[in-house]
Amino acid sequence: LPVTRSLQRVIARLEAFAPLDETDRQAIMALPCSVREVGAGAYLVREGETPPGCLMLLEGFAYRHKVTGEGARQIIAVHIPGEFVDLQNAFLGVADHNVQALSRGTVAQVPRAAIRDLTDKYPNVARAMWTLTLIDASVFREWVVNVGRRSSVARIAHLLCEFATRLEAEGLASEYGYDLPMTQEQIADATGLTPVHVNRVLKELGRMGVIARDKRAITISDWDGLRDVGDFNPRYLHLARNRAAPALS
Amino acid sequence: LPVTRSLQRVIARLEAFAPLDETDRQAIMALPCSVREVGAGAYLVREGETPPGCLMLLEGFAYRHKVTGEGARQIIAVHIPGEFVDLQNAFLGVADHNVQALSRGTVAQVPRAAIRDLTDKYPNVARAMWTLTLIDASVFREWVVNVGRRSSVARIAHLLCEFATRLEAEGLASEYGYDLPMTQEQIADATGLTPVHVNRVLKELGRMGVIARDKRAITISDWDGLRDVGDFNPRYLHLARNRAAPALS
DNA sequence: CGATCCTTTGATATGTTTCAAGCTTAGTGG
DNA sequence: CCACTAAGCTTGAAACATATCAAAGGATCG
Numbered sequence: 334l335p336v337t338r339s340l341q342r343v344i345a346r347l348e349a350f351a352p353l354d355e356t357d358r359q360a361i362m363a364l365p366c367s368v369r370e371v372g373a374g375a376y377l378v379r380e381g382e383t384p385p386g387c388l389m390l391l392e393g394f395a396y397r398h399k400v401t402g403e404g405a406r407q408i409i410a411v412h413i414p415g416e417f418v419d420l421q422n423a424f425l426g427v428a429d430h431n432v433q434a435l436s437r438g439t440v441a442q443v444p445r446a447a448i449r450d451l452t453d454k455y456p457n458v459a460r461a462m463w464t465l466t467l468i469d470a471s472v473f474r475e476w477v478v479n480v481g482r483r484s485s486v487a488r489i490a491h492l493l494c495e496f497a498t499r500l501e502a503e504g505l506a507s508e509y510g511y512d513l514p515m516t517q518e519q520i521a522d523a524t525g526l527t528p529v530h531v532n533r534v535l536k537e538l539g540r541m542g543v544i545a546r547d548k549r550a551i552t553i554s555d556w557d558g559l560r561d562v563g564d565f566n567p568r569y570l571h572l573a574r575n576r577a578a579p580a581l582s
Numbered sequence: 583l584p585v586t587r588s589l590q591r592v593i594a595r596l597e598a599f600a601p602l603d604e605t606d607r608q609a610i611m612a613l614p615c616s617v618r619e620v621g622a623g624a625y626l627v628r629e630g631e632t633p634p635g636c637l638m639l640l641e642g643f644a645y646r647h648k649v650t651g652e653g654a655r656q657i658i659a660v661h662i663p664g665e666f667v668d669l670q671n672a673f674l675g676v677a678d679h680n681v682q683a684l685s686r687g688t689v690a691q692v693p694r695a696a697i698r699d700l701t702d703k704y705p706n707v708a709r710a711m712w713t714l715t716l717i718d719a720s721v722f723r724e725w726v727v728n729v730g731r732r733s734s735v736a737r738i739a740h741l742l743c744e745f746a747t748r749l750e751a752e753g754l755a756s757e758y759g760y761d762l763p764m765t766q767e768q769i770a771d772a773t774g775l776t777p778v779h780v781n782r783v784l785k786e787l788g789r790m791g792v793i794a795r796d797k798r799a800i801t802i803s804d805w806d807g808l809r810d811v812g813d814f815n816p817r818y819l820h821l822a823r824n825r826a827a828p829a830l831s
Numbered sequence: 832c833g834a835t836c837c838t839t840t841g842a843t844a845t846g847t848t849t850c851a852a853g854c855t856t857a858g859t860g861g
Numbered sequence: 862c863c864a865c866t867a868a869g870c871t872t873g874a875a876a877c878a879t880a881t882c883a884a885a886g887g888a889t890c891g
Binding site: 516517518528529532533536 | 836837838839840
Binding site: 767778782 | 868869870871872
């Protein structure tokens with residue numbers, strides 16, 4: 334079953350941050366979860382609602398966003414397969430932002446109570462999951478900096494570096510290139526820019542020779558260059574040491 | 583001892599999110615911590631270093647920030663007395679951002695190992711602390727939106743609303759007004775603007791009649807107006823229900 | 832194979848920054 | 862308590878990065 338394989342990826346990710354023993358692992362595998370397919374653009378969580386549980390993203394991409402009173406959208410995070418998208422829903426009540434599928438995919442929903450029981454009984458698991466949420470928070474902090482203090486070119490370069498590094502760490506990107514599952518409008522909403530300007534910046538990055546594009550596929554032609562342009566330092570991702578380090582950098 | 587009183591404030595904050603029993607409370611009170619005074623501007627944590635423990639802010643204000651390669655500073659969060667400033671240091675290694683005292687104050691440092699032991703043995707405490715870090719993350723998300731998608735006037739109004747609400751919830755602000763412990767340059771770094779523009783926006787907010795200023799003291803003359811200008815909805819603060827609700831809104 | 836969504840391009844508008852200088856406040860030592 | 866100094870605040874004028882508006886050209890998917 335693909336669910337089991339995906340769960341193992343989730344467990345591997347957890348183990349990277351806190352040692353788990355066999356009972357911990359079995360408890361996670363025994364987690365009740367309802368799996369479902371979602372189409373591109375499907376809402377997984379809506380701001381203001383109280384979600385029934387936490388979501389694990391098994392296949393496909395998802396993003397979190399908020400909409401201002403003026404109707405402007407800001408994307409806050411993009412999630413890749415194997416990540417918990419909404420662990421906070423086990424402990425916070427009303428959702429403070431939306432989660433939407435970026436592409437077609439598969440998600441597993443775990444009831445709130447199951448997560449609470451698990452983390453009450455298995456401190457190692459609690460610690461690992463807590464650490465995951467702390468890393469999420471670290472990424473949010475970097476995004477505040479990116480959107481608040483970097484030029485448009487740096488912002489987009491930084492975003493591309495982050496994806497490359499995270500995808501590579503999960504073995505989801507072939508060397509130095511990947512298929513970016515976002516439209517230019519979504520890149521704009523993630524960087525606090527307009528779609529038109531994103532288009533010009535992507536062209537500019539091409540002209541600079543640090544990336545090459547073919548439709549949605551991005552090839553990083555000069556990693557060091559892109560990293561410098563984007564002022565990218567992977568420290569904030571807190572990549573675990575006991576996993577294969579990304580070949581990048 | 584003022585430390586005991588401050589610790590009780592911290593415990594009260596924790597209890598708002600997960601029920602604690604007497605043994606939980608005693609375990610927290612028994613936490614080994616070294617208290618020290620800090621002057622305005624003192625570094626509490628430096629990016630790149632591995633802090634020896636977690637910090638509780640007993641008195642005074644503190645802020646987290648990062649500096650880009652270009653030398654621009656972005657403030658990511660401001661902390662008020664009674665808050666844990668760096669719970670993440672118990673589980674993450676190298677600090678990914680700086681923490682600096684905003685004003686003169688007092689901090690208590692708890693060794694990493696003590697926090698780990700505490701949370702391993704007392705699941706209620708772990709859940710409460712975890713929840714606190716999830717709320718921190720929610721605030722970061724709102725800051726991404728604020729800096730990414732709101733006009734300069736709205737950004738600053740939003741910041742002022744957030745402080746008013748948080749200070750009021752902790753009983754630290756007199757009705758509708760407070761002493762903002764930030765310079766205009768720091769407000770600029772928190773909102774992704776320049777100090778010059780912050781000055782103009784503050785004047786504009788005064789002209790609009792939503793705030794009045796006397797040196798650093800801010801009086802909110804029209805809460806509903808400021809809230810509307812700042813597109814402020816306190817949901818993201820996840821204020822606990824079992825505490826005195828803020829009189830605001 | 833049509834319809835819709837996405838990308839690209841150009842011209843113009845604007846919010847915010849930059850630079851520069853004078854002014855006020857708060858803190859410090861004589 | 863005053864004088865001095867540094868830090869922070871205020872103001873104006875000019876520059877610039879990014880937004881807005883508009884329209885044409887591609888890609889993708891049922």
